[in-house]
Amino acid sequence: MYAYDEIDRTLVNERVSEFRDQVQRRLSGELTEDEFKMLRLQNGVYLQLHAYMFRVAIPYGTLASNQLRQLAHVARKYDRGYGHFTTRQNIQFNWIKLSDLPDALADLAEVGIHAMQTSGNNMRNVTSDQWAGVAPGEIEDPRIWSELIRQHTTLHPEFSFLPRKFKIAITASDHDRAAIKVHDIGLRLIKNEKGETGFEVLVGGGLGRTPFIGKTIKHFVHGRDLLSYIEAILRVYNQYGRRDNIYKARIKILVHELGIEKFSREVEEEWQHIRNSSLQIDDEVIEDIRSRFIYPAYEKLPHMPDELRQAAADPDFEAWRKNSVAAHKNPGYSIVTISLKPIGAPPGDATAEQMDALADLADKYSFGEIRVGHEQNLALPHVAKRDLPALWKALDKLGLATPNVNLITDIIACPGLDYCSLANARSIPIAQELTRRFANHELANLIGRLHINISGCINACGHHHVGHIGILGVEKNGEEVYQITIGGRADESAALGNLIGPGVKFDEVADVIEDIVEAYLALRERPEELFVDTVKRLGVEPFKERVYATR
Amino acid sequence: MTSPLQKKLKISDSSVVTANRTWDGVVVYRTAAKGWSADLADAAIVRNSDEAKALLAEAVADDVGAIGPYIAPVQIGEDGKILPGNLREQIRRDGVTIDLPV
Ligand code: HEM
Numbered sequence: 231m232y233a234y235d236e237i238d239r240t241l242v243n244e245r246v247s248e249f250r251d252q253v254q255r256r257l258s259g260e261l262t263e264d265e266f267k268m269l270r271l272q273n274g275v276y277l278q279l280h281a282y283m284f285r286v287a288i289p290y291g292t293l294a295s296n297q298l299r300q301l302a303h304v305a306r307k308y309d310r311g312y313g314h315f316t317t318r319q320n321i322q323f324n325w326i327k328l329s330d331l332p333d334a335l336a337d338l339a340e341v342g343i344h345a346m347q348t349s350g351n352n353m354r355n356v357t358s359d360q361w362a363g364v365a366p367g368e369i370e371d372p373r374i375w376s377e378l379i380r381q382h383t384t385l386h387p388e389f390s391f392l393p394r395k396f397k398i399a400i401t402a403s404d405h406d407r408a409a410i411k412v413h414d415i416g417l418r419l420i421k422n423e424k425g426e427t428g429f430e431v432l433v434g435g436g437l438g439r440t441p442f443i444g445k446t447i448k449h450f451v452h453g454r455d456l457l458s459y460i461e462a463i464l465r466v467y468n469q470y471g472r473r474d475n476i477y478k479a480r481i482k483i484l485v486h487e488l489g490i491e492k493f494s495r496e497v498e499e500e501w502q503h504i505r506n507s508s509l510q511i512d513d514e515v516i517e518d519i520r521s522r523f524i525y526p527a528y529e530k531l532p533h534m535p536d537e538l539r540q541a542a543a544d545p546d547f548e549a550w551r552k553n554s555v556a557a558h559k560n561p562g563y564s565i566v567t568i569s570l571k572p573i574g575a576p577p578g579d580a581t582a583e584q585m586d587a588l589a590d591l592a593d594k595y596s597f598g599e600i601r602v603g604h605e606q607n608l609a610l611p612h613v614a615k616r617d618l619p620a621l622w623k624a625l626d627k628l629g630l631a632t633p634n635v636n637l638i639t640d641i642i643a644c645p646g647l648d649y650c651s652l653a654n655a656r657s658i659p660i661a662q663e664l665t666r667r668f669a670n671h672e673l674a675n676l677i678g679r680l681h682i683n684i685s686g687c688i689n690a691c692g693h694h695h696v697g698h699i700g701i702l703g704v705e706k707n708g709e710e711v712y713q714i715t716i717g718g719r720a721d722e723s724a725a726l727g728n729l730i731g732p733g734v735k736f737d738e739v740a741d742v743i744e745d746i747v748e749a750y751l752a753l754r755e756r757p758e759e760l761f762v763d764t765v766k767r768l769g770v771e772p773f774k775e776r777v778y779a780t781r
Numbered sequence: 782m783t784s785p786l787q788k789k790l791k792i793s794d795s796s797v798v799t800a801n802r803t804w805d806g807v808v809v810y811r812t813a814a815k816g817w818s819a820d821l822a823d824a825a826i827v828r829n830s831d832e833a834k835a836l837l838a839e840a841v842a843d844d845v846g847a848i849g850p851y852i853a854p855v856q857i858g859e860d861g862k863i864l865p866g867n868l869r870e871q872i873r874r875d876g877v878t879i880d881l882p883v
C-alpha cells in the first residue's frame with residue numbers, strides 16, 4: 231500500500247469543496263452547461279444515455295480494503311448497488327445524480343480516493359501492472375515511478391490543457407500486463423549494464439479511430455531523467471499537437487505524421503534544455519516514495535503446505551487454482567486473480583455486496599490489499615498458499631471464483647449502447663451470449679488462452695483492435711452490425727488484428743465466433759499453439775473461408 | 782463545440798426533443814407546455830424542420846432544466862402512442878437491455 235501525505239489529503243479535500251460549490255452554482259443556473267462541462271469532466275463526471283457516469287481513479291490499480299468498502303458504500307448509497315471496473319484501473323458508477331456527486335466525492339476523499347484527471351484533455355491515471363511489487367522476476371516495483379509521475383503531473387497547468395487526453399502505463403516485468411504499447415507513452419522499467427534503473431520509452435501507441443502500436447523513442451532513459459524526458463515529449467506534443475481537429479489530436483497522430491525519427495529529434499532537442507533543471511530527480515525523492523510503499527510482513531511459509539495438498543483432491547478447486555492462482559515473488563504466497571467475468575454477466579461489474587465481502591477477504595487473506603487490472607478483473611496480491619482452499623470456498627460463494635482468467639469467456643467489453651451515448655451498437659449482450667456459448671470450462675481450457683475484446687464504437691474503449699478476436703459494433707441502416715478482427719494482441723508483442731470480412735448482425739456474432747474457434751481447433755498444429763499463433767502462422771484466409779463459406 | 786441549433790436539420794418524420802435532466806441525468810422529453818417530462822407520452826411532436834427548430838431552441842434556452850437537447854425520431858403507433866424511433870432511443874426510454882447485477 232502507499233501512504234499518502236498531508237499535501238495529498240489537503241489537495242483532495244480542497245477539490246471536493248471546490249466541486250461542491252461548482253455543482254451548486256450549476257444547479258442554481260449561475261453556471262451554464264457550457265461553462266460547467268469542463269469542470270465536471272475534470273472531476274470524472276460524464277453524461278451517458280440514462281444518467282451521469284462517475285469515473286473514479288484507482289492509481290496504479292492498488293486499493294486498500296477500506297477504500298474498496300467505501301466504493302461499495304458509494305455504489306449502494308448514490309448508485310444502484312454496483313460498480314464497473316474499466317480497462318484503465320478506474321471504477322465507474324453508471325446512475326449517479328449530479329446533486330449527489332459532491333457528497334459521493336467527499337465520502338471517497340475520506341479514504342484518499344478521488345476522480346481527478348479521469349477525463350478531460352489532461353494526464354490521465356498513470357496505470358501499471360496489477361502484479362506490481364509481487365510478480366516474480368520483476369526488476370523493481372513500477373508503482374514507485376507511477377507515483378512519481380502522478381505527483382508531478384496532478385493538476386500541473388502545463389498538462390491540464392493538452393491537445394487531447396494523455397495516457398501513460400508502466401511495466402517492470404518481461405510479460406507486459408499493462409498494455410504499454412497501446413498508450414500515449416509506454417514505459418518499460420529496465421536496468422542498464424551498470425545496473426542503474428531506467429526506462430525504455432515508447433510513444434504514440436493508442437487505439438480509437440486510428441490505432442497505432444507505440445514505437446520505441448529511446449532505449450534507455452535514466453530514472454533520474456524520467457520526468458524531464460516525459461516533459462520534453464509533452465512539450466513537443468503541446469507545441470505541434472493538432473488542436474484544430476479532435477480526430478487528429480492524439481500524440482499518436484503527431485508521431486505518425488512527423489515520423490518517429492523527426493519526432494525523437496524534436497524531443498531530444500527539447501530535453502537537452504531541461505534535463506539538468508529542477509526536473510532532475512534526486513535519489514532522496516525516489517527513496518521517499520519507495521519508503522511510502524508498505525509491503526506486508528511476509529512469514530516464511532512452506533511452498534507446498536498440507537492444506538494445499540489435501541485440497542488438490544477436489545477437481546473444482548484444482549481447476550480454479552490452475553487457472554486463477556499465479557506465482558508470487560515469495561514462494562509461500564500466491565497472487566490470486568478474481569474473475570469479474572461470471573458466465574452470463576456483464577464483464578467488469580461488481581456489486582456492493584461483492585466489494586464488501588472482498589474487502590473482508592482481503593483483510594483476512596491478503597494483508598488488506600486488492601488490485602485492479604486492465605482486463606477488468608481484480609486480484610488479491612499476497613495470499614498465503616495454505617489459505618488458498620479457504621479463500622476459494624469463500625470466493626465461490628460470492629460468485630467470484632469462475633476459473634476463466636485469460637480464457638475465451640474472460641472478455642473485455644465496453645459499456646456499449648446499453649449505457650454509452652457515443653455507442654453505435656451494444657457490447658455487453660454480445661459478451662454475455664459468448665460466455666454462455668463457451669460456459670463449459672473444459673471446452674474453454676481446451677481452447678486455451680484467447681482474448682475477446684468488444685467495443686460499441688470506433689473509440690475502442692474495449693480495445694477490440696488488440697483482442698485475439700476483436701469485435702467492433704457499427705451501425706448500418708439503423709441496425710447493429712459487428713466487424714470482426716483476428717490476430718490482435720495487447721502484450722509485449724502487441725499487434726493490431728485483421729478484419730476477416732463483412733460485418734455480421736447482432737444475432738450472428740456468437741455463431742461466427744464459434745466458427746472461428748472451431749476452425750482454430752482444427753487448424754492448430756498442437757494443443758499448445760495459441761489461437762493468436764495459429765492466426766499468425768496461417769493468416770486470416772482459412773478463418774475467413776470457414777466463416778463465410780456458409781453465409 | 783457546435784451548438785445544436787447550428788446543426789443542419791432534416792426532419793421527414795415525427796420527432797421529439799429529448800435531453801437529460803440536469804440535477805439527476807434522467808432522460809426527459811420536451812413537452813408542449815414548455816416543460817420537461819420523463820414520460821415519452823407527454824412529448825411534443827414536431828413534424829417538420831421549422832417546428833423542430835423552434836422546439837429545440839426553446840429547449841436549449843432551458844439550460845437549468847436539462848442538458849444536451851437534441852431531436853430524436855419517434856414513431857406514432859396506430860393507437861396514437863409515441864414510440865422510440867430507433868434502438869438508441871428505445872434504450873434511453875426503457876433502460877439497459879440486460880439484467881442489472883442487482
Ligand atoms: C460511457 C462512457 C465512456 C465514454 C463517453 C468514453 C469515451 C471515450 C472516447 C471518446 C475515447 C476515444 C478518445 C480518443 O481516441 O481520443 C475513449 C477511449 C478509451 N476508453 Fe472510453 N469511454 C467511456 C467508457 C469507457 C469504459 C467503461 C472503459 C473501460 C472499460 C473505457 C476505456 C477506454 C480506453 C482504454 C480508451 C483508450 C483507447 C485508446 O487508446 O485510444 N472507456 N473513450
Ligand code: SF4
Nearest residue numbers: 644650653686687691
Ligand atoms: S467504445 Fe464507444 S461505445 Fe464503447 S464505451 Fe467507448 S465510446 Fe462508448
